[in-house]
Amino acid sequence: MRIAVPNKGRLHEPSVDLLERAGLHIESAADRKLYAETVDPDVSVLFARAADIPEYVWDGAAAVGITGRDQVVESGRDLVELVDLEFGRCRLVLAAPEDGDIAEPADVAGKSVATEFPRITREYLEREGIDADVVEVTGATELTPHVEMADAIVDITSTGTTLRMNRLAVVGEVLESSVRLYAHPDHADDPKVDQLVTAFESVLAAENKRYVMMNAPRERLDDVREVIPGLGGPTVMDVAGDDHVAVHVVVDERDVFEVVNDLKAVGASGILVTEIERLVE
Ligand SMILES: Nc1ncnc2c1ncn2[C@@H]1O[C@H](COP(=O)(O)OP(=O)(O)OP(=O)(O)O)[C@@H](O)[C@H]1O
Ligand SMILES: O=P(O)(O)OC[C@H]1O[C@H](OP(=O)(O)OP(=O)(O)O)[C@H](O)[C@@H]1O
Ligand SMILES: [Mg+2]
Known part of the structure; x- marks a missing residue:
């Protein structure tokens, strides 16, 4: 599968960065090169002007393309929009x-x-x-x-x-x-395209989330559960030979400040907050 990616301008870097975070590291992409391989032998990258990408995808030179919605609407090509990548707004x-x-x-x-x-x-x-x-x-x-x-x-x-x-x-x-991932109608349902969509979505899903880990006294576990907001309960693990448990949970970035304070107040310790690279739900 070939992905068309902006070769210069403001969309180039964030597009390449997104591919990297999705696990598709670009190999041997020397400056000004128009074509590159990725770590996935089934996925290659074609670099083109943002304005030309709708045409490359429409012509089948690439199965999918990353470009601004403005460029696709201007092209008049009936491409399938797969994911809003949320930059270039x-x-x-x-x-x-x-x-x-x-x-x-x-x-x-x-x-x-x-x-x-x-x-x-x-x-x-x-x-x-x-x-x-x-x-x-x-x-x-x-x-x-x-x-x-x-x-x-x-x-x-x-x-x-x-x-x-x-x-x-x-x-x-x-x-x-905004910048979105577009496919040719004939390729919108390809299994490889599906995998790419899942990978991009996992990067976007992880962007505003943090992974919070802590130890908590076993008897305070219900209080800990109370102060953790949102979906999906925490993962709780026994700490061998201890009256503590290890608790791991995914928290919205904007809730982290409050949650960490609340967790401390209910007796949690060793609280660790880390970024998440990808999150597949
Ligand atoms: N100021 C902006 N803020 C956010 N997105 C923008 C802005 N200007 C352009 N874009 C988005 O980026 C796309 C490409 O614009 P950009 O200027 O990076 O490329 P270009 O004009 O092809 O490159 P260059 O100007 O170097 O020739 C636009 O079609 C639009 O979707
Ligand atoms: O509202 P603003 O934040 O000022 O952004 C708008 C400007 O950004 C783009 O130009 P760009 O910087 O891409 O320069 P270009 O005309 O060389 O493409 C666009 O063509 C506008 O001129
Ligand atoms: Mg411009």
Whole structure:
């Protein structure tokens, strides 16, 4: 199975990092190499531009691909979304000069909109019943309203810094995006693809969890159970020749501070909190 992975840009590193954490270590991937093997002899990696990945998957050059939802929608290819990988989160918005006369989507009627996402923009305008010209650019979209190339833009925003720096204001929401794993419809049910989905899900499931280990007096075990939140009870093990037990439990990261204090209060000791690499439920 071949996985298409962004070769550069902001999505490259987090994608490779996710593969690593999923146990698919990339071997012999020299800089600028377009193709690499992984530790799994059945899985190889093809590096491509984020914008081209939908096409690679659609053509069958790769069975699955990691890229932004914006790129897949823009490609118009009917790929199957398998897992939301939860990075590269951004919005495509309609934006216009702060001090101009465009305050809502309808105000771009009869005007022009510059974008790197012509298909998404045309579909958006159609959906909204707005008749406007779409001007295709390949970058620096935020500049176009200031050089009279366009009246408004449809572009990516996440922190809002770039729009602010260019004195542009959001006047409409077009699309929400994050990086996801996509498959060709013919490969969505392949056993190897299933394994990949499970591996990615296990990494995501582990991300906000911590593994908490402790010793507790046997007679306080019920109190310990009380203060441990959430699903799945703890694993309890006898400590040989002792009136203590060892307790192991998976806890939400945001609960750890409180849980550790509560555990101490009910007599637990030797409390150890560690990160979890993967969690298969
Ligand atoms: N500011 C952002 N915040 C979050 N995600 C973003 C942001 N900008 C882009 N993305 C996501 O990353 C994808 C690729 O953008 P990126 O700029 O990394 O690649 P690129 O434009 O192909 O690379 P380059 O700009 O180096 O040519 C976008 O399609 C989008 O899904
Ligand atoms: O809301 P913000 O956090 O400012 O992010 C938005 C900016 O990020 C992306 O550009 P990128 O940094 O990828 O540069 P590029 O135009 O060279 O692709 C996008 O095209 C916006 O310009
Ligand atoms: Mg970019």
